[in-house]
Amino acid sequence: MVQQSFQLYDTTLRDGTQMAGLALTVDDKLAIARSLDALGVGFIEGGWPGAVPKDTEFFRRARTELDLRAALLTAFGATRRPDVAVSQDPQVRALLQAETPVVTLVAKSHTGHVDRALRTTLAENLAMIRSTVQHLVLAGRRVFLDAEHYFDGYVSNREYALEVVRTAAEAGAETVVLCDTNGGSLPEEVKAVVADTIAMTGAAIGIHCHDDTGCAVANTMAAVDAGAVHAQGTAHGYGERCGNANLFTVMANLVLKRGREVIPLERLVELEPTGRVIAEVTGIPRVPAAPYVGTAAFTHKAGLHASALRVDPGLYQHIDPARVGNAMRVLVSDMGGRSSVELKARELGYDVAAGSDAVGRAAARVKELESRGYSFESADASFALLLRAELAGHTPPAPFGVESWQVAVDGDGGAQASMGLRVAGTPRTATGLGREPVHALDAALHQALDPVFPALTGLRLTGHTVRELAGDRTAPPSVRVLLSFRCGDRRWGTVGVDRHATGAALTALLDAVHYVLSDAPERRRDTESLVAAPAG
Numbered sequence: 001m002v003q004q005s006f007q008l009y010d011t012t013l014r015d016g017t018q019m020a021g022l023a024l025t026v027d028d029k030l031a032i033a034r035s036l037d038a039l040g041v042g043f044i045e046g047g048w049p050g051a052v053p054k055d056t057e058f059f060r061r062a063r064t065e066l067d068l069r070a071a072l073l074t075a076f077g078a079t080r081r082p083d084v085a086v087s088q089d090p091q092v093r094a095l096l097q098a099e100t101p102v103v104t105l106v107a108k109s110h111t112g113h114v115d116r117a118l119r120t121t122l123a124e125n126l127a128m129i130r131s132t133v134q135h136l137v138l139a140g141r142r143v144f145l146d147a148e149h150y151f152d153g154y155v156s157n158r159e160y161a162l163e164v165v166r167t168a169a170e171a172g173a174e175t176v177v178l179c180d181t182n183g184g185s186l187p188e189e190v191k192a193v194v195a196d197t198i199a200m201t202g203a204a205i206g207i208h209c210h211d212d213t214g215c216a217v218a219n220t221m222a223a224v225d226a227g228a229v230h231a232q233g234t235a236h237g238y239g240e241r242c243g244n245a246n247l248f249t250v251m252a253n254l255v256l257k258r259g260r261e262v263i264p265l266e267r268l269v270e271l272e273p274t275g276r277v278i279a280e281v282t283g284i285p286r287v288p289a290a291p292y293v294g295t296a297a298f299t300h301k302a303g304l305h306a307s308a309l310r311v312d313p314g315l316y317q318h319i320d321p322a323r324v325g326n327a328m329r330v331l332v333s334d335m336g337g338r339s340s341v342e343l344k345a346r347e348l349g350y351d352v353a354a355g356s357d358a359v360g361r362a363a364a365r366v367k368e369l370e371s372r373g374y375s376f377e378s379a380d381a382s383f384a385l386l387l388r389a390e391l392a393g394h395t396p397p398a399p400f401g402v403e404s405w406q407v408a409v410d411g412d413g414g415a416q417a418s419m420g421l422r423v424a425g426t427p428r429t430a431t432g433l434g435r436e437p438v439h440a441l442d443a444a445l446h447q448a449l450d451p452v453f454p455a456l457t458g459l460r461l462t463g464h465t466v467r468e469l470a471g472d473r474t475a476p477p478s479v480r481v482l483l484s485f486r487c488g489d490r491r492w493g494t495v496g497v498d499r500h501a502t503g504a505a506l507t508a509l510l511d512a513v514h515y516v517l518s519d520a521p522e523r524r525r526d527t528e529s530l531v532a533a534p535a536g
């Protein structure tokens, strides 16, 4: 049963959009609201109507285009201006015109801000809070009050900060949200201030934290532990400066670590997919190490970890990733041993025997190649070819070979590749044009091979990264190229290392072709997105 008394409040569409680099269209905002609603978030703050034209339009369209099931839409705005009748304040009028069931008002709670930013008296600030809350409540709105700079204000003038909370609550604000606006507080301070505020005012208290000390989530948890019944945050922690409390982390922590069902338990599996969808809408790449929803959140690289994970995944994971819709992944690298290879092989659909010689040889080969600059973390297809060779005891004969190649780059930056190949015993030549040498080589390979091997027609190069390797006592300077591919509905990567980038790119391209041509369907599993593919 969902805990009705706890208010989980998302401010992605308002405070989240205060993040540098984030600019959402109205359509984007509607899409994000739908995703958050489907996840079961209780309140979605849509923006500041009357101040931001796009937000006014969002609320207008939301009336007919948003069919929210779990969430209540909330309009955000400030208390009335000083010395203006509330009924005459156009911004307050715009809040009512948004026609949301809930309005969240931001108000000053720090005497220094009342004096220097608002430039009014402490009494008039309290009057602004009282009259604006009462006006909105009389108009039938549920009102939350965001007490801006509360924690700094409490240190500076505790009595006044508490008076702001009392004034708002007495005027009819359902919840008074204590904001760590500058994000400079630490968990112990937050816990003490929240506890004292509840004790001194009896108000229902919420929490809104920023991440300037890297403690936004910890501060939010501390506030809830101290009795806060409302937590605000944003998807992926988007927000002004260092961001807001990451609502995904907060909600998973509350459900899984505190047993508070702030969203319906069965929807928690939607957490990772929701994070993915919202990142696609915003266009901001996800942070791999983000708790619960990151691609690396349950990814294991160290050999000792892999060894224990084979026995019980719980030995190196704080929860079962399936509970939040994520999955365990194992990386093969020079930091792994036989266990990493064995787990990765199983993940890729190879039924390898535990402790087999082939697994040991593959682990040794990975270490040796990585010492020469290779990296298999995001090159599943190259690793699969290596593994297949070790399982078979030899490199299987290739159905074609590249006998000669060259790439010319013209002054405009385009590239032309020409190749001599032997395909099923027959000599062939091919040419290809592309933006960069790797694209020209890719085009030439497709021209030569697609007519003979139809399986290759679905192979698409989707990205590549190039890294120069300085070299040391054990290896000369070289270049590593990581390629990512889509083939049908599957995605995977390959790696090549050579003295120059074009040679490394060709090695990685050939791995991709050999992988597709030698991929036995009965051994295949859907390996979609098992590892983060190199960025394109």
Ligand SMILES: CC(=O)SCCNC(=O)CCNC(=O)[C@H](O)C(C)(C)COP(=O)(O)OP(=O)(O)OC[C@H]1O[C@@H](n2cnc3c(N)ncnc32)[C@H](O)[C@@H]1OP(=O)(O)O
Pocket: 015, 018, 048, 050, 051, 052, 078, 079, 080, 081, 082, 106, 107, 108, 117, 118, 119, 148, 181
């Ligand atoms: C902590 C937070 O993140 S709160 C959310 C902040 N979000 C935003 O500011 C985004 C939207 N803001 C805007 O579009 C504009 O700032 C507007 C439309 C609100 C105001 O624009 P302008 O009238 O041109 O004023 P400007 O932005 O220069 O300054 C803000 C004004 O609001 C006043 N103000 C600040 N806080 C409050 C408050 N809690 N209640 C009433 N007025 C306030 C300031 O004193 C200042 O008044 P002044 O114009 O008399 O100096």
Ligand SMILES: CC(=O)C(=O)O
Pocket: 015, 106, 146, 147, 148, 149, 179, 180, 181, 182, 208, 210
């Ligand atoms: C209200 C708000 O966003 C803040 O104080 O940070």
